[in-house]
Amino acid sequence: MLFIFITACFLILLDQLSKNFIVNHFTLGESKEILSNFFNITSHRNRGAAWGILQDSRLFFIVVTIIFMAILSYYLFKQKGKLTIVDKFTFSLIYAGAIGNFIDRLTRHEVVDFLDFRIFGYDFPIFNLADCFICVGVFFLMLKIYNEEDKKI
Numbered sequence: 003m004l005f006i007f008i009t010a011c012f013l014i015l016l017d018q019l020s021k022n023f024i025v026n027h028f029t030l031g032e033s034k035e036i037l038s039n040f041f042n043i044t045s046h047r048n049r050g051a052a053w054g055i056l057q058d059s060r061l062f063f064i065v066v067t068i069i070f071m072a073i074l075s076y077y078l079f080k081q082k083g084k085l086t087i088v089d090k091f092t093f094s095l096i097y098a099g100a101i102g103n104f105i106d107r108l109t110r111h112e113v114v115d116f117l118d119f120r121i122f123g124y125d126f127p128i129f130n131l132a133d134c135f136i137c138v139g140v141f142f143l144m145l146k147i148y149n150e151e152d153k154k155i
Contacts, residue, residue, distance in 0.1 A: 003082055006097065009090070009091065009094035013135055014098050017098065017130065017131040021106065024114055025110075032044070040119065041118065041120075046114075046128040047110075047114060049113075052129075052133070054127065060107050067101075067103075071101070074093065092142040092146065095138050095139030096135070098135045099136030099139060100136065102131065115127075115129050116130060
């Protein structure tokens, strides 16, 4: 559990420092091109979830995050002797992402987003490091579940 806590704390710090940099050095809507026609840093705020769904549902997301974190903590406590290092890293990513955006919702009443990609002509929704942590963590979790199901066959 200590590994998960320390790793998640480091990732949360990284997420919050990046968001504070954007808030303090960019005006809302300001964009800096990093890689032409591919990647910009763009100061954006989101009052909803991924792709801007459920706008202005702050209280809902706060409650859901608290419930999710309680369930995840209970699961990890019950599994503590059975977790591999990859499992611990996976859950650290998911914790860090959830808490990073949770902090924004509590303190700023919105989530700071700034990673802005155009992929094959598609202007992907702007996101942040916490979102990356959640996506990578969920991807690893899906791989784990798939591998466990594959072993049962």
